[in-house]
Amino acid sequence: MAVGKIGKQAVVIGAGMAGLAAAGAIADHFENVLVLERDRLTNQAMPRSGAPQSRQLHVLVQGGQRALTDLFPHFEQDLLNAGAVPLRMPGELRFEIPRLGSFPSRDFGWLLYGASRPLVELITRRQAARLANLSIRSQCRVLEITASLDGTMVTGVRFESAAGRQEILAADLVVDASGRGAPTLGLLRSSGQPVPDEIVIGVDLHYTTTTFVMPEDAPTDWKAIATHPQAPERSRGGYMVPNEGNRWVLTLTGRLGERPPSEPDGFMDYARGLETQTIYNAIKHAERQGGFERYANPVSVWRRFDRLNSFPEGLLPIGDSICRFNPIYGQGMSVAAQEARLLKQLLDGRATKSDPLAGLAAAFFSESLALVEAPWNMAAVPDMIYPETRGERPADFEDRLKYDGALMRVAMNDASVHRLLAEVQQLLKPPSVLQDPDVDRLVQRELFQMAAE
Numbered sequence: 325m326a327v328g329k330i331g332k333q334a335v336v337i338g339a340g341m342a343g344l345a346a347a348g349a350i351a352d353h354f355e356n357v358l359v360l361e362r363d364r365l366t367n368q369a370m371p372r373s374g375a376p377q378s379r380q381l382h383v384l385v386q387g388g389q390r391a392l393t394d395l396f397p398h399f400e401q402d403l404l405n406a407g408a409v410p411l412r413m414p415g416e417l418r419f420e421i422p423r424l425g426s427f428p429s430r431d432f433g434w435l436l437y438g439a440s441r442p443l444v445e446l447i448t449r450r451q452a453a454r455l456a457n458l459s460i461r462s463q464c465r466v467l468e469i470t471a472s473l474d475g476t477m478v479t480g481v482r483f484e485s486a487a488g489r490q491e492i493l494a495a496d497l498v499v500d501a502s503g504r505g506a507p508t509l510g511l512l513r514s515s516g517q518p519v520p521d522e523i524v525i526g527v528d529l530h531y532t533t534t535t536f537v538m539p540e541d542a543p544t545d546w547k548a549i550a551t552h553p554q555a556p557e558r559s560r561g562g563y564m565v566p567n568e569g570n571r572w573v574l575t576l577t578g579r580l581g582e583r584p585p586s587e588p589d590g591f592m593d594y595a596r597g598l599e600t601q602t603i604y605n606a607i608k609h610a611e612r613q614g615g616f617e618r619y620a621n622p623v624s625v626w627r628r629f630d631r632l633n634s635f636p637e638g639l640l641p642i643g644d645s646i647c648r649f650n651p652i653y654g655q656g657m658s659v660a661a662q663e664a665r666l667l668k669q670l671l672d673g674r675a676t677k678s679d680p681l682a683g684l685a686a687a688f689f690s691e692s693l694a695l696v697e698a699p700w701n702m703a704a705v706p707d708m709i710y711p712e713t714r715g716e717r718p719a720d721f722e723d724r725l726k727y728d729g730a731l732m733r734v735a736m737n738d739a740s741v742h743r744l745l746a747e748v749q750q751l752l753k754p755p756s757v758l759q760d761p762d763v764d765r766l767v768q769r770e771l772f773q774m775a776a777e
């Protein structure tokens with residue numbers, strides 16, 4: 325093995341956002357990193373069947389953008405050069421909240437990039453592919469993770485190549501970025517080891533997405549827009565973001581039986597039925613491009629690997645394999661990138677140990693907990709507003725709901741609280757920063773006022 329390396333070979337299952345970020349994160353520490361992807365990958369920003377969500381609107385929030393730029397220093401510039409649309413944040417994102425109106429247009433000095441999911445992935449793939457010791461093989465489906473007889477020590481993977489041949493590849497580390505975590509769960513089950521508990525929130529969310537040519541008379545006071553529903557009475561939401569190619573991508577959402585239509589008249593009617601007319605007015609004369617893409621997201625799932633007492637050595641699940649968030653909050657790609665950055669930090673810190681991979685999974689699960697828990701909890705409260713949402717409500721649910729409502733009202737009027745709230749929502753800071761005594765005083769005053777109204 326080359327001097328200074330932790331291992332000879334690492335294998336990453338899946339070339340989605342988690343797999344690419346993880347491959348970049350570990351590349352310094354292995355002689356070779358091989359990413360195996362079941363789909364055929366091209367050099368174009370195209371949706372693909374292995375990541376069916378790639379036809380839907382995706383937003384990369386600040387926390388993920390920064391993590392990807394930390395892993396791949398040219399990421400942001402290359403995304404911009406490829407046509408992503410810069411948006412001043414949060415000022416150019418019109419954020420419409422029922423009963424409160426839209427947030428004042430403030431500028432915190434951050435840029436968000438409007439880009440399709442296939443473009444974000446292609447740019448990330450190009451960054452990864454530039455690393456000399458990293459290769460990506462497409463049309464290779466991993467059939468199983470191989471391990472010692474008792475399953476506690478991973479030895480590599482067995483996969484089927486594009487030619488239909490089965491191959492076995494030895495690896496010091498296997499990263500499962502397959503999205504559903506099936507290879508990891510398969511190994512645990514087949515070797516009689518405990519599988520993680522799952523926390524499930526039944527959100528029953530439906531998306532319909534289409535694109536429009538951005539008209540010449542597009543509004544100038546916003547570039548992207550989120551129109552939130554008046555919950556729990558209604559669940560219709562609208563989210564529109566400019567993407568590369570001078571187009572708007574519009575996703576209409578509904579929950580719990582309400583499904584945005586996928587034919588032109590029904591779609592436009594649904595848009596007209598949002599809480600405000602802002603989106604409808606913007607698109608009513610715009611030229612639609614392409615068809616309607618539907619996506620159903622019945623549940624959010626968090627696999628509690630962090631609660632297992634033992635886990636096979638040489639194996640690490642990451643990204644959606646650990647937690648599939650409710651997509652409406654735009655967290656999954658960013659959490660995956662932040663997990664990958666954490667993995668790099670852990671390997672950097674362990675590189676000089678005699679057995680750097682021993683206990684890696686336990687350290688990763690414990691340290692990545694905060695990266696998952698914060699966005700999960702942030703999503704759980706608004707999801708639970710709907711009484712039909714399945715899952716365990718937090719004990720202090722009603723109080724949290726009221727508190728969050730008051731916090732939102734404070735943020736409307738106070739730029740520094742707005743900034744703090746946006747930093748938490750954009751996964752730049754932990755929610756604990758909102759427990760600042762000055763913020764709490766303002767929120768308590770607002771709660772008092774709300775009770776009097």
Ligand SMILES: Cc1cc2nc3c(=O)[nH]c(=O)nc-3n(C[C@H](O)[C@H](O)[C@H](O)COP(=O)(O)OP(=O)(O)OC[C@H]3O[C@@H](n4cnc5c(N)ncnc54)[C@H](O)[C@@H]3O)c2cc1C
Binds near residue numbers: 362531651
């Ligand atoms: C409708 C929708 C909208 C979303 N919107 C946003 C958003 O706005 N912002 C955001 O940050 N996130 C969003 N997400 C979440 C985001 O897409 C994922 O969280 C993120 O891409 C990380 O996924 P992943 O790489 O872990 O898994 P995936 O994207 O599922 O990738 C897994 C990859 O592994 C491959 N694979 C699977 N099994 C095998 C195998 N056996 N062998 C080889 N390859 C295999 C698959 O083909 C695929 O390429 C959204 C999700 C959905 C469903």
